[in-house]
Amino acid sequence: MINSVILSYTTFVYFASFMLYLLMMVMGKDVFGRLASILTIGALIAHTSAIILRWIESYQFDMGHAPFSNFYESLIFFAWAVVLLYVLIEWRTKNRSIGTFASLLAVLIMAYASFSGVDSRIQPLIPVLKSNWLITHVITCFIGYAAFGIAFCLSLMYLLKKVDDPKRKGILLKTIPDSDILEELNYQVIIIGFVLLTLGIITGSVWAHSAWGRYWGWDPKETWSLITWLVYAAVLHSRMMRGWRGKKMAILSMIGFFCVIFTYLGVNFILSGLHSYAT
Amino acid sequence: MKEPNNKRGANILWNVFSSMKLTLALLIILAITSLFGTLIPQQQEAVRFAQGLSPRLHQFFELLGLFDLYHSLWFRAIIGLLALNLVICSVNRLPTTLKLFRAPSRPDRSKPFEDLPPQRNFLVERGIEDVGNRVADFLRNQYGRIVSKSTPEKNYLYAEKGRYSYFGVYLVHFSILLVLIGGVIGSVFGFNAYVNILEGDTVDSIILTKDMTSKRLGFSVFCEKFNVDYYDNGSPKEFRSDLGFLVEGKLAKKASLLMNRPITFGGITFYQSSYGSIPGKAYLSVQKEGSDLVESIVRVEIGDTFSLPGSESQIQVVNAVSNLNEMMGPAALISVKSREGEEIRFWVFQNIEKLRNQYPEAMFQAPRMNPSSFKPYTFFLKELESRFYTGLQANKNPGVSLVWFGCVVMVAGFFMTFFTSHRKIWVRILRSTDETKISVAGRTNRNPLTLEKELDLVTSQLHKLLD
Ligand code: HEM
Numbered sequence: 001m002i003n004s005v006i007l008s009y010t011t012f013v014y015f016a017s018f019m020l021y022l023l024m025m026v027m028g029k030d031v032f033g034r035l036a037s038i039l040t041i042g043a044l045i046a047h048t049s050a051i052i053l054r055w056i057e058s059y060q061f062d063m064g065h066a067p068f069s070n071f072y073e074s075l076i077f078f079a080w081a082v083v084l085l086y087v088l089i090e091w092r093t094k095n096r097s098i099g100t101f102a103s104l105l106a107v108l109i110m111a112y113a114s115f116s117g118v119d120s121r122i123q124p125l126i127p128v129l130k131s132n133w134l135i136t137h138v139i140t141c142f143i144g145y146a147a148f149g150i151a152f153c154l155s156l157m158y159l160l161k162k163v164d165d166p167k168r169k170g171i172l173l174k175t176i177p178d179s180d181i182l183e184e185l186n187y188q189v190i191i192i193g194f195v196l197l198t199l200g201i202i203t204g205s206v207w208a209h210s211a212w213g214r215y216w217g218w219d220p221k222e223t224w225s226l227i228t229w230l231v232y233a234a235v236l237h238s239r240m241m242r243g244w245r246g247k248k249m250a251i252l253s254m255i256g257f258f259c260v261i262f263t264y265l266g267v268n269f270i271l272s273g274l275h276s277y278a279t
Numbered sequence: 280m281k282e283p284n285n286k287r288g289a290n291i292l293w294n295v296f297s298s299m300k301l302t303l304a305l306l307i308i309l310a311i312t313s314l315f316g317t318l319i320p321q322q323q324e325a326v327r328f329a330q331g332l333s334p335r336l337h338q339f340f341e342l343l344g345l346f347d348l349y350h351s352l353w354f355r356a357i358i359g360l361l362a363l364n365l366v367i368c369s370v371n372r373l374p375t376t377l378k379l380f381r382a383p384s385r386p387d388r389s390k391p392f393e394d395l396p397p398q399r400n401f402l403v404e405r406g407i408e409d410v411g412n413r414v415a416d417f418l419r420n421q422y423g424r425i426v427s428k429s430t431p432e433k434n435y436l437y438a439e440k441g442r443y444s445y446f447g448v449y450l451v452h453f454s455i456l457l458v459l460i461g462g463v464i465g466s467v468f469g470f471n472a473y474v475n476i477l478e479g480d481t482v483d484s485i486i487l488t489k490d491m492t493s494k495r496l497g498f499s500v501f502c503e504k505f506n507v508d509y510y511d512n513g514s515p516k517e518f519r520s521d522l523g524f525l526v527e528g529k530l531a532k533k534a535s536l537l538m539n540r541p542i543t544f545g546g547i548t549f550y551q552s553s554y555g556s557i558p559g560k561a562y563l564s565v566q567k568e569g570s571d572l573v574e575s576i577v578r579v580e581i582g583d584t585f586s587l588p589g590s591e592s593q594i595q596v597v598n599a600v601s602n603l604n605e606m607m608g609p610a611a612l613i614s615v616k617s618r619e620g621e622e623i624r625f626w627v628f629q630n631i632e633k634l635r636n637q638y639p640e641a642m643f644q645a646p647r648m649n650p651s652s653f654k655p656y657t658f659f660l661k662e663l664e665s666r667f668y669t670g671l672q673a674n675k676n677p678g679v680s681l682v683w684f685g686c687v688v689m690v691a692g693f694f695m696t697f698f699t700s701h702r703k704i705w706v707r708i709l710r711s712t713d714e715t716k717i718s719v720a721g722r723t724n725r726n727p728l729t730l731e732k733e734l735d736l737v738t739s740q741l742h743k744l745l746d
């Protein structure tokens with residue numbers, strides 16, 4: 001299947017972008033950054049076409065469905081959303097230092113999808129997955145997850161910046177934007193993530209309601225998505241508490257991302273539930 | 280003397296419940312307790328886990344409702360506290376918000392013009408009055424209502440957008456209440472139930488999940504056929520039950536129930552949730568030793584008794600399964616009772632030839648596995664009919680529309696809170712010697728970057744207009 005081949009090459013290109021973004025930060029040379037951006041955008045285009053090709057291939061195998069229906073496809077879409085969001089942020093903020101972290105995140109997700117024995121075959125849709133609500137559910141959840149992933153990167157950068165002594169003028173962290181900008185950006189990205197996670201939970205509930213007759217069943221996956229939602233609701237409210245901006249928000253946001261990862265992976269592998277389509 | 284005390288008590292409570300610290304604490308507590316619920320097996324799964332606990336630990340878990348944490352009183356109490364927190368917080372802040380919302384427009388403020396970046400000022404060679412009229416037209420066009428204040432030397436114009444955005448947060452918080460109320464209504468006035476219907480059968484009651492008691496529907500449901508379609512690779516493609524709904528024996532509605540396509544009838548919604556089959560009639564043939572002829576073929580239901588010509592023993596099919604031990608295929612358990620009351624029981628397999636090749640011969644010498652146990656006869660299972668049944672969920676949830684409404688309100692509230700803002704824009708027009716100076720300033724309650732972009736745009740549009 002051609003799409004898997006494209007996706008494995010894409011993974012290597014993302015890795016190259018990561019190295020270049022890192023070089024840019026270490027050497028303080030903008031050339032590397034510009035090169036990295038070009039590679040990233042190229043890889044994103046390839047990534048997008050692979051997803052579309054996979055969609056078309058599924059129809060050729062006569063079990064046509066949108067490519068968001070198994071664990072492998074969700075990982076690929078997750079990585080795609082991370083890169084897409086990053087590219088948009090780079091374009092808006094004109095800052096490339098986030099790229100080092102975001103591209104590394106994308107590489108890790110893609111590598112996990114390709115090299116860890118995750119079944120990459122196109123599988124037919126079992127009856128319970130045949131729902132348009134499911135497609136919206138997956139799309140909203142994973143773009144939300146991607147936003148939280150970027151927020152995690154921004155929080156990490158914020159904490160690195162805080163740890164760094166400004167008098168030392170460490171070259172590595174010079175390219176990272178100021179704390180205030182990072183914090184505002186972090187907040188904006190968390191908002192995007194929160195709205196999409198909310199939409200994801202709602203569409204998931206509508207789907208569960210039509211499939212099983214209940215919109216909420218305290219299944220581990222559902223519960224963990226609620227935990228994640230509560231943590232990010234706490235992040236949003238924490239901004240309104242005096243002294244909670246900045247560091248505490250960054251830490252809460254990182255905890256939130258661990259919840260996201262646990263909702264996504266931990267529940268499949270550690271807890272059991274209706275959603276564990278990973279085997 | 281008591282009154283002030285009481286009042287102070289109420290005040291402290293009010294302050295606690297209107298504080299954001301409590302919100303933060305409750306959100307985190309709710310997250311952590313929910314987490315415990317995913318670690319401790321709940322409800323049905325709890326039974327096995329509970330057996331492994333020491334009696335005292337078991338008692339402790341039971342007491343705290345840890346085996347059904349999400350339905351325990353204290354978990355609901357936390358949610359209740361959050362709801363109370365939310366209501367009091369909103370009520371507490373409403374006057375401030377209303378004040379902001381109703382605040383009169385003040386066109387002649389100078390503060391916004393302090394520290395104005397240079398690109399927000401420009402000069403034109405027009406009279407102040409001409410400029411004033413043009414700017415007023417432009418702003419009215421873009422923002423609707425404008426307020427102005429002018430003197431011969433100075434002209435202030437003020438316009439704004441998005442005053443309502445202050446209420447977004449209230450919508451978000453109100454929507455959470457709607458969802459919670461919808462949930463309560465559902466659990467008080469609704470029910471979850473299930474029912475299995477054999478193909479060709481009709482049922483008029485369902486089994487409540489809560490306590491496994493039966494509940495009459497008030498109508499009956501007939502299952503004409505259950506069907507599974509498969510993909511080429513053998514995984515299921517579609518489950519379909521062809522149902523009929525009968526009121527007082529008359530067919531009121533016919534419909535096919537698919538997964539993800541529930542059907543509502545008489546206020547109860549039916550969902551395709553499982554299926555299965557139970558063995559139906561068995562076709563047995565019997566051969567007498569030494570003869571090539573098949574003596575007889577009988578078609579019997581489980582529990583039916585028959586006898587063979589020339590024998591006085593009672594033969595009964597006591598059980599039949601469609602796949603014995605999950606790998607031996609269809610099989611029927613035969614009991615033969617002699618007149619003296621002696622009983623032998625043995626399994627008869629449909630795929631006996633295949634099984635004999637697959638398993639050691641000795642296995643079929645054991646009396647229980649030997650179809651020739653009843654001498655001088657050998658039994659064969661020719662066919663085992665199976666009857667499909669469809670497993671339906673039958674639920675009623677009168678709160679669900681309120682929940683969906685709450686979700687819509689929540690999303691609308693998010694958009695109002697996060698993506699709209701109250702943007703105030705001032706344009707100041709100053710007369711200097713032979714030119715007119717125009718400055719554009721603004722204030723917002725949210726998203727300052729968006730406002731900056733908007734101000735840049737307004738400035739450049741005005742510049743073009745006046746040049
Ligand atoms: C699960 C429950 C809750 C959710 C999902 C939620 C959601 C939100 C959201 C999205 C915002 C806007 C945040 C922002 O502007 O960055 C907000 C603000 C706020 N929330 Fe909540 N909230 C919840 C519970 C509560 C409770 C219980 C209270 C009661 C104290 C509360 C009080 C506030 C206040 C005072 C604001 C600030 C409004 C402002 O000035 O912007 N929230 N909430």
